[in-house]
Amino acid sequence: MRDHVYDLQVDGLDDIEDQLKEDFEKWSNELSGNLDKMSKAINDAINNSGASAADAMNTLAEVLKQFNITPNQLGISASNLSAGNIKKYAKGTDHVGHNSIGLTNENGREIVVTRKGWLTKLGESDMIIPNDITETLVHMAEQYQNRDMISSIKMPEIKSDGDKNVVYNYTNNNPITIQGDLVRDTLPDLKTILKKSNEYTQNEMRKNLRRT
Numbered sequence: 001m002r003d004h005v006y007d008l009q010v011d012g013l014d015d016i017e018d019q020l021k022e023d024f025e026k027w028s029n030e031l032s033g034n035l036d037k038m039s040k041a042i043n044d045a046i047n048n049s050g051a052s053a054a055d056a057m058n059t060l061a062e063v064l065k066q067f068n069i070t071p072n073q074l075g076i077s078a079s080n081l082s083a084g085n086i087k088k089y090a091k092g093t094d095h096v097g098h099n100s101i102g103l104t105n106e107n108g109r110e111i112v113v114t115r116k117g118w119l120t121k122l123g124e125s126d127m128i129i130p131n132d133i134t135e136t137l138v139h140m141a142e143q144y145q146n147r148d149m150i151s152s153i154k155m156p157e158i159k160s161d162g163d164k165n166v167v168y169n170y171t172n173n174n175p176i177t178i179q180g181d182l183v184r185d186t187l188p189d190l191k192t193i194l195k196k197s198n199e200y201t202q203n204e205m206r207k208n209l210r211r212t
Helices: 002-048 053-066 131-145 182-211
Strands: 157-160 166-169 176-178
Touching: 131 182
Parallel strands: none
Antiparallel strands: 157 166, 166 176
């Protein structure tokens, strides 16, 4: 009787071991199959993303589906994944208007400026330009493109009488006559004036940046 009970115990353990092996093998095969599907979907996303924005959006939806995740769970509406609703910003915009997915860098690199703080992945050597300087740069760029900064710049008129005398006329109203050797007598003083002018200009720019 004792031997019979022992045999039942051993046989039962063997059966449990076999069952566990079968279950583990089945689970491993299913996991491997799912990983293959995930890898294929990710590879397809990488390969297809260069084709068009519409293909990229569709592939993104397929990748999410492999993880049993719907776009809505990530705050992405179905319309965002529709090619017809993807807005392009090659000409830029001051205000996007609503949370959405948009196509940037369409014709080259573009700068995306956010109004609110965001958690942003930063690299070791990344540079962050503060808001006041960013706004100043945007303002200067707009003025430059509208020719506001260079509309008042005039080329000076320089005349020589054939001797060592030079007439420098910037405004056509207040000519400056330089007498003597231009190189020997005038340029050293001119260098000093330009140096002082450069220092003055830099100081004024710093003051303006602090005000913005």
